[in-house]
Amino acid sequence: MEEYFLKKLERLPRHELQRMVDNPADYQEAAVRAASKVLGETEPPVMEQSPGVPYIDDEEEERNPYHSSFYIQPYFRSLSHRDFLSSFVLALLYLAIWQVLAFYAFPLYGLDSLLAILMFVLVVITNHAFYKIEHKRRNNYIGRVFHTAIFMVFLIILMELFEYFTFGNVEVDVSTNSPILTVIIYVIMIMMAEVALSIVRRVFKLIGWRIF
Template sequence: MEEYFLDKYQSKTKIELQRIVDNKEHYQPDAVLAASKLLYLRLNEKLPQILGDSVNESKGENIKVDRISLSFDYHPFFRTLSYREFLTSISIALFYLAVFEIIDYYSDERFFEDSQGTWKWFTLLLVFLINHILYRFEHNRSNNLIGRSINDLFLLVSIFLIRSSYALIVDISYDFSVDASVMGVVLVLFILPFFIFAFEIGVGILKYLLKIIRCQIF
């Protein structure tokens, strides 16, 4: 059975193999052992010890992995990139904009009168987390830092395009022009990616805490 997994996992990246080893309780012992051997070959280090009662075939030190490099490995994301990511982003964007319009519609109510901005920001953060959770369920694996950031960008673009199209339809005088000034270029190229990465670092910390309590949902 181990040979089957060795052949099956040949195309997996280092980060995917490491996730199998880190989450060995979700895989068959032979699958974990095969992933460990392949990871050992990729990293050119000693064969790791597989912890647990079900697997005792190998002994040695745990593999030392450069997790920073793995976090910026974009290959796993693009290798599985398909129409699902775009459809999911569009669906979540439509959901967010629907909630956005509901909050605007009830802005005169006491519940939203002084807190509608807070609710809009909270909903925006929530839909980004939902985006990551759906990615895990669609791909049966977590996304790394660079993958989550690219996915965030897809969602942001979807929200912007749908919101702009809606405004263009309901208001013919809507200005669709984009300011191409130097500050506009700086905002798009530097400030926006900075906020995305800052947000994803926070998400990474949350993900680590959830993993500690065995409640990893994305």
């Protein structure tokens, strides 16, 4: 595998190779070793980490918050079936719990919307925590937006399928908003929710909770 990367990386400019060496958590280990050899280094830099704690690069965020929060390349570079599977399972779990509460006529006392939002926040945080465990690094803001969007797509599809298999039809109301406007509204909602979660993450960080 390293030989393969050596042939591929020989054509890259030096600054791209240096970026790989400086950010080893964003690349495969064989690719980092190959980049180090191309640059003439003997060994790639060692990632410092505490025992049992995944490596998280928070230093770059402190130096350049805009770059680290809106740099999307690491997310799509490491995107795999595991991310889709975890989002699908959590969307299924959310729908299942909600339907169980509805089936047993859980006394919500008018707080059903608040409970739905609270469940959504907890599931999204869990989804981000799974991402951190799977990729050994935390996701940045724009990556979390895309990750939550994937979860929302699965959740909407599962809700529509549930309606279809339960009632035999799916009613889509497009009289008020066009599909494009609906998508834009959902995107804005997700971005605002992730801004709020970014604040929550920083509060957790201050008290030593690096959950996501």
